[in-house]
Amino acid sequence: MPRQPITQKKIAEHVQRLGELYPPISLDSVDRTIKNPQAVADRYGHVIDYLARVELEVDRNVLELLCLLPDVDDTNKTFYADVWQPQEIQHGLILDRLQQDLGRQPAEPHLDVSFKIKILGALANLKPIQDVAKLLYFLTGASTERQAVLAYNQINSGMRELGESAISETIISPIKQQEPGHFAFYQMSATAMIQDKVLRPWQVFLTRVLREKSYNLVGTNAMDRYRADMGGVVVQLGLDSDLEGYAREVGRVETRLLWANEQGMEFPPYILRALRESVELYQERLGHTGRFATA
Ligand SMILES: [Fe+2]
Ligand SMILES: [Fe+2]
Numbered sequence: 401m402p403r404q405p406i407t408q409k410k411i412a413e414h415v416q417r418l419g420e421l422y423p424p425i426s427l428d429s430v431d432r433t434i435k436n437p438q439a440v441a442d443r444y445g446h447v448i449d450y451l452a453r454v455e456l457e458v459d460r461n462v463l464e465l466l467c468l469l470p471d472v473d474d475t476n477k478t479f480y481a482d483v484w485q486p487q488e489i490q491h492g493l494i495l496d497r498l499q500q501d502l503g504r505q506p507a508e509p510h511l512d513v514s515f516k517i518k519i520l521g522a523l524a525n526l527k528p529i530q531d532v533a534k535l536l537y538f539l540t541g542a543s544t545e546r547q548a549v550l551a552y553n554q555i556n557s558g559m560r561e562l563g564e565s566a567i568s569e570t571i572i573s574p575i576k577q578q579e580p581g582h583f584a585f586y587q588m589s590a591t592a593m594i595q596d597k598v599l600r601p602w603q604v605f606l607t608r609v610l611r612e613k614s615y616n617l618v619g620t621n622a623m624d625r626y627r628a629d630m631g632g633v634v635v636q637l638g639l640d641s642d643l644e645g646y647a648r649e650v651g652r653v654e655t656r657l658l659w660a661n662e663q664g665m666e667f668p669p670y671i672l673r674a675l676r677e678s679v680e681l682y683q684e685r686l687g688h689t690g691r692f693a694t695a
Contacts, residue, residue, distance in 0.1 A: 403591075414584060424489070429574070434567065440502055458484070495507075521533075617678060644667070654668060
């Protein structure tokens with residue numbers, strides 16, 4: 401069945417609906433009951449630390465967006481200013497308080513815009529490069545939001561298994577409800593760019609090259625210490641038993657949009673490479689500190 405074309409109007413309506421349906425979650429709406437903090441910390445402490453930091457880094461993501469898309473349009477502006485940033489920052493604050501309730505350290509978000517982004521941002525003053533940056537930005541959004549959806553799904557079932565109904569019902573479920581709308585926004589925006597042939601073939605080629613060279617899993621900020629942390633998240637969520645299946649899920653949008661001509665490509669190889677590398681860095685770190693995963 402052919403896909404319905406995605407119009408800018410459809411995307412704008414989606415953004416408006418998200419704003420109406422999902423007001424930012426307030427800290428007061430959270431029930432802070434934790435039945436067994438030690439059990440929660442043992443199973444998910446590291447994952448919650450990681451997600452709290454990444455959610456709090458939304459403020460840097462907004463700066464990156466302004467750098468990459470100096471001519472940002474109204475729909476994108478409404479999305480990041482009225483929907484995305486206000487929702488994500490609450491996710492971060494709520495998870496940061498949860499991690500402290502579990503006896504862990506507060507998150508330390510990394511808020512510096514990287515040199516690479518600044519360079520790409522400077523080049524993005526040229527319209528053809530800005531379009532490339534825009535597609536990269538949407539693909540990154542789709543991939544990272546998809547990772548968030550998958551992580552919150554796993555955590556939610558885990559919390560229910562642990563009998564932590566307050567965490568599941570008043571923290572993870574409400575957060576989890578907001579992520580698919582973010583994913584859909586990026587997915588629709590990237591799809592519309594390809595479908596409307598906004599990019600010339602050389603620009604699509606450049607996007608592929610840059611994507612391959614700069615792909616990063618959510619929250620790794622192209623730094624090995626965060627890559628190792630992400631490896632720990634993958635392991636703690638039990639996703640390491642099927643990295644290929646996870647790469648397929650996370651890479652679905654870009655496989656379809658960027659690599660459709662590659663016969664039989666299930667997912668872009670750079671995604672699986674990034675996952676393997678993260679898990680290896682995590683295991684290496686465990687080896688060095690003499691600690692081993694028990695789960
Ligand atoms: Fe979030
Ligand atoms: Fe999100």
